[in-house]
Amino acid sequence: MRLQRLIRAIAIGLVFSLALTACVPANVQRSPEEISAARGAAVLAQQGHFDQAAQAYLGLAGQYRDQADHYRLLAVEAWRQDGQLERGAGTLATINRKQLVGDEPLRLDLLRAEQALDQHDASTALRLTTQPNVTVPKPLQARLLELRARAMVATGDLWGGARTRVQMDSLLSGFDQAQNRRQAVGLLVKLGVAPLKQRASAMRAGDRMLPWINEALSQLGVTVAQAQPDLQQPVGTLLPGANATVREGYKSPAQVALLLPADGNFAAASTPIREGFFAAYLDAGRNHAPRPTVRVYDSKGTAEGAIAAYQQAVSDGAGLVVGPLTRGEVAAVLGQPQLPVPVLALNHPDNHQLPAANTDEFGLLPETEGAQAADHMVERGIRKAYVIISGDDFAQRAANAFKAELVARGGDVLGSASLPATGTSYAAPIGALHMPSASTPAALAAPAAASSAAAPAAIPVADAGAAADSGIFISMRPVEARLLLPQLRVARIDLPVFATSHVYEGSDNASANSDLDGVEFCDAPWLFDAQPGLPRRDDIAALLPAARGGGARLFAFGMDAWSLVPYLDWLRSHPGSYVPGASGQLTADRFGHVRRALIWAKFQNGLARPLSGSLQLQDVPSAAPPDIGAPAPASSAPAAPGSNKPADTSLPVGH
Numbered sequence: 001m002r003l004q005r006l007i008r009a010i011a012i013g014l015v016f017s018l019a020l021t022a023c024v025p026a027n028v029q030r031s032p033e034e035i036s037a038a039r040g041a042a043v044l045a046q047q048g049h050f051d052q053a054a055q056a057y058l059g060l061a062g063q064y065r066d067q068a069d070h071y072r073l074l075a076v077e078a079w080r081q082d083g084q085l086e087r088g089a090g091t092l093a094t095i096n097r098k099q100l101v102g103d104e105p106l107r108l109d110l111l112r113a114e115q116a117l118d119q120h121d122a123s124t125a126l127r128l129t130t131q132p133n134v135t136v137p138k139p140l141q142a143r144l145l146e147l148r149a150r151a152m153v154a155t156g157d158l159w160g161g162a163r164t165r166v167q168m169d170s171l172l173s174g175f176d177q178a179q180n181r182r183q184a185v186g187l188l189v190k191l192g193v194a195p196l197k198q199r200a201s202a203m204r205a206g207d208r209m210l211p212w213i214n215e216a217l218s219q220l221g222v223t224v225a226q227a228q229p230d231l232q233q234p235v236g237t238l239l240p241g242a243n244a245t246v247r248e249g250y251k252s253p254a255q256v257a258l259l260l261p262a263d264g265n266f267a268a269a270s271t272p273i274r275e276g277f278f279a280a281y282l283d284a285g286r287n288h289a290p291r292p293t294v295r296v297y298d299s300k301g302t303a304e305g306a307i308a309a310y311q312q313a314v315s316d317g318a319g320l321v322v323g324p325l326t327r328g329e330v331a332a333v334l335g336q337p338q339l340p341v342p343v344l345a346l347n348h349p350d351n352h353q354l355p356a357a358n359t360d361e362f363g364l365l366p367e368t369e370g371a372q373a374a375d376h377m378v379e380r381g382i383r384k385a386y387v388i389i390s391g392d393d394f395a396q397r398a399a400n401a402f403k404a405e406l407v408a409r410g411g412d413v414l415g416s417a418s419l420p421a422t423g424t425s426y427a428a429p430i431g432a433l434h435m436p437s438a439s440t441p442a443a444l445a446a447p448a449a450a451s452s453a454a455a456p457a458a459i460p461v462a463d464a465g466a467a468a469d470s471g472i473f474i475s476m477r478p479v480e481a482r483l484l485l486p487q488l489r490v491a492r493i494d495l496p497v498f499a500t501s502h503v504y505e506g507s508d509n510a511s512a513n514s515d516l517d518g519v520e521f522c523d524a525p526w527l528f529d530a531q532p533g534l535p536r537r538d539d540i541a542a543l544l545p546a547a548r549g550g551g552a553r554l555f556a557f558g559m560d561a562w563s564l565v566p567y568l569d570w571l572r573s574h575p576g577s578y579v580p581g582a583s584g585q586l587t588a589d590r591f592g593h594v595r596r597a598l599i600w601a602k603f604q605n606g607l608a609r610p611l612s613g614s615l616q617l618q619d620v621p622s623a624a625p626p627d628i629g630a631p632a633p634a635s636s637a638p639a640a641p642g643s644n645k646p647a648d649t650s651l652p653v654g655h
Contacts, residue, residue, distance in 0.1 A: 034064055041074070050082035058091070069099040076111055085115060103137050110140065113147045122154030142171040153187065159199070162187040166212055169590070178357035181591065185354060188216035196220075215591055219352040223400035225408030226371045229587045229595050232576030235567045249570030249577070253319025256292045256565060259309045259333075260325055260346075261301035269554055270325055272546035273346065276558025277322070279544070280582070283535045284562070292319070292565070299324040303332030314341045320568075322346065322561050334359060344564060346557075348593075355592035360568055362594035364557055364583065366394040366475070369500040369522050370401035372598055373473055374409060376522065377498055382471040383411035386433050386495070388484065390419050390476035398475040398500050414470065419480055426487050436470065438494035474519075475500045482515045496520070501598075506552045510606030517606065522598040526556040526582035528610045530599050534559070534582055556582035564594065 030038075041056035057075035061068040072095050076088035092115065097105050113128035129148040136144055145168045153161035165184035172180055188196060200213045214224040236247040258277060260270035274296065281294065295316060297309035306329035313321050322344045324330055331349035333339075334356055342358035348365065355361050377385060385406055389395035403413050417429035472488075472495050474481060481503045488497075499521040506527060525531040529538075540555070541547040547555040560581040564571075567579055571588040579586040584596030600611045 030064075030067075034060070034067075038071075045078050045081065050078045051084075054078040054082075054088070069095050070104065073100065073104055073108060073111075077107070080111065080114070085111070085118065089115065103140065106134060106136065106140060106144075110143060110147060113151070117147065117150055117154065120154075122151045126151035126155060138171075142168055145171070149183075158187045158190050162191075162212065163209060166209060175357040178354065178359075178592075182354050184212060185216050185219065188212060189219050191216075193217065193220050193222055197222075211590065215354070221352075223367070223397075223404045225405045226367070226401070226595075228372065228375055229578065229585065229597050230576050231578045231585050231587060231597060233574075233578075234580050235570055235574075235577050236579075249574070250566045251569050252290055252292050252566045254292055255316070255318050256294045257309075257313030257316070257318035257321045257323075257341075258294055258296045258561075259299040259306060259313065259321060259323030259329075260296065261305070261329075262298040264301050266301040266326060272551040272554040273325070273558035273561065275544050275546045276555035276560075276582075277562045278558075279535065279540055279547075279555070280559035280562040297323075299329055301326060301329065303328050305329070306333050307336065310336075310341075310343075320344065320565060322565065330361070342568075344561065344568060344594075346561060360564075360572075360588060360592045360594050362561065362564065362586075364553065364596075366398040366500060366502075367401035368596055369598065370398035370403075370473075370475065371405040372522050373398075373498050373500065374402045374405035374411065376520070376600060377471050377473070378406070378409045378411060380471075380496075382469055382496065383409070384414050384470040385411065386414050386435055386470070386472045387416040388419065388429065388433070388472060388474050388476075389416075390480050391421050392476070392502075394502065395475040395500075399473070402473050402475075419476065419484065424483055426484055430484075430487060430491055430493070435472070435491075435493045435495060437492040471496045471498060473498050475502060477502055478505050478513070478516075481519070482512065485515050485519065501553065504601070504608050506550045507548065508607050512606070513603055513608070514606040516603040518603065520600055520602045520611065521608075523601055523608075524553050524556045524583040525599045525610070526559065527552050528599070528601060528608070530610045531580055531582060533580065553583065559583075560586060 037056070037060055041053050041060065044050075044056060045053035054075040057071045057078065061071035061075070064071070072091050076085070076092050076095075079085060079088040088111075092108075092111055095108055097108055100108060109128045109131070113125040116122070116124040116128065125147060129144055129151060145164050149161045149164040149168070152158075152164060162184050165180050165187070168180055169177060169184070196213050196217055200210060200217075203210055203213075211227075214226075217224045235249045237249075258274065260274050261267060262270070278294075281291070284291065295313070295318070297313055299306040299309045306324040309324070310321055310333050318341055320343075321333075321341055323346050324333060325346050327347050327350050330345045330347045333343060334345065334349060334353070339356050339359060343356075343360070345355070345359065345361045345363075347363045348361045374385075377383070383406070385402075387399050387402065389399045399416065403416075406413060415433040415435075417433055419426055419429055472493075474484065474497060476484070476499075481499065485497065488495075497519045499519055501521055501523040503516065503519060503521050504523060504527075526534055526537055529536055537547065537552065541552070544555075545551075560579070560583045563579050563581055564586060567577075568588070571577055571579070571586075571594075572592075575590075577587065578597075581596070584598045586594055586596060588594050601608045602611055
């Protein structure tokens with residue numbers, strides 16, 4: 001296991017460094033000859049000649065009896081470093097623990113624990129790695145925890161093994177951290193859904209195991225509540241100094257590859273993403289930090305095409321790959337045995353596996369909108385909800401996340417219904433929910449009569465008193481919402497309505513959207529110019545058709561794909577930091593998932609307007625100006641697909 005090899009290398013590196021500096025008890029006097037011989041053995045080990053080093057240490061043990069156990073320990077550690085611990089079994093048995101000093105007794109215990117695991121004696125290994133009142137030097141902590149986790153699993157304690165691996169997380173980095181995380185979540189997955197839910201319900205908010213349990217439940221297909229991103233400080237604060245041009249956290253590779261399908265079924269979606277990426281790239285000219293060159297590769301919308309594009313980008317010298325786009329492409333690229341260049345994937349694979357080391361996943365997930373809708377309602381004092389959704393995949397996913405989050409926040413789902421795929425009457429699903437009627441139905445008759453949608457004359461409703469702290473959550477496209485809302489009014493149902501972004505086409509149409517007045521929905525801030533520091537949407541849309549209408553969200557998504565590039569490392573290492581983006585405030589969790597915090601808008605007189613104006617921030621990050629040549633975005637891109645036309649749900653957004 002590579003992780004074990006890394007831990008072994010760290011520990012043995014420390015040991016041999018100590019040997020090189022003649023680290024022995026202060027009361028022991030060594031001759032120049034012994035010091036020279038010990039250093040020679042350590043050099044052999046550092047050069048990878050482990051067997052020769054072990055033999056040299058054994059020679060020292062035979063020659064200098066007062067330090068025999070010290071040198072025998074070093075000999076066994078040299079064999080272990082060579083992956084041949086069994087060769088040192090006889091020598092290990094002869095070491096007298098009482099003759100060891102400093103951290104040597106602990107190192108001996110770790111060798112014996114590893115030997116016990118190799119011999120399937122998990123109980124001995126567990127005893128040796130859980131001794132009380134033992135001070136563990138930092139270079140040995142990961143190794144001890146690794147052995148303890150293995151021993152726990154071998155004794156059947158999957159939960160203990162997972163907790164121990166979570167404890168290891170902060171001691172590792174890169175590939176080894178990602179591998180350890182997969183093992184921790186894998187152990188939790190083996191526990192099963194019911195035990196995980198039971199443990200989670202008994203935990204306090206903030207327990208460090210909760211995110212890991214939620215990740216495991218997600219891999220088991222369970223929709224779990226999502227704690228909202230902790231947004232503390234925007235990235236990109238200008239570093240102090242006269243004429244400062246570099247912003248804190250900014251780190252750009254020399255070359256970036258953008259992997260998107262150029263033709264076929266996915267070209268209509270990739271066009272606004274690509275143009276949004278380059279629009280943000282070209283607009284990022286407010287300081288003089290270096291920018292990368294960008295090369296675009298056709299991923300062809302297939303697993304094979306995405307892998308070929310990734311490998312070509314690596315061969316061409318890319319330092320970061322942005323993309324690919326579809327779920328299948330992402331799963332194929334991230335599923336490769338080796339990922340020599342980090343990836344910012346523009347979707348989440350269906351297999352729910354954790355991202356690989358230095359890999360992030362970014363997508364416009366309907367689950368995000370559903371969860372944030374629940375939080376928004378609770379913040380408004382609304383803890384009871386009726387759920388009405390269309391039959392689309394995005395709607396079901398949003399509803400599942402909404403329900404999980406509402407319940408986690410102490411709320412209650414009073415009923416749920418799906419709209420029929422055909423027809424204009426929604427009397428059946430509305431009536432089945434038995435929602436409370438308004439106390440003054442006459443006041444609602446006028447707007448209902450003005451609607452062009454036909455509605456049933458009578459729908460069963462409950463008492464108006466049941467309306468206290470209740471609301472309606474919907475997830476559907478505009479055409480369905482324009483039919484549903486008037487029918488709710490005719491039924492004298494006057495509950496506040498909250499929706500996902502799918503209810504808004506992306507551009508104002510006061511006449512068509514008058515029936516949606518009062519509906520609140522979450523969406524990308526760029527659609528309303530609510531994020532300071534970004535180019536104005538109307539200015540971009542006047543030049544690029546791909547930024548208009550329903551394509552605007554994908555355009556904003558592309559803008560954010562560029563905005564994340566220089567700050568990915570910073571987001572990973574600074575929890576609470578975020579990128580003020582076009583599609584939302586962007587932050588990264590410990591598992592490599594880029595998450596969005598959306599804004600809220602409301603239909604008023606048929607026009608969608610943000611509820612709180614613009615997002616006020618202390619500082620707005622800027623990327624760098626074009627110090628080097630950059631490809632210009634296409635000016636003749638095809639118009640983005642309308643929001644009423646269902647798209648393949650393998651795209652990063654459910655539109």
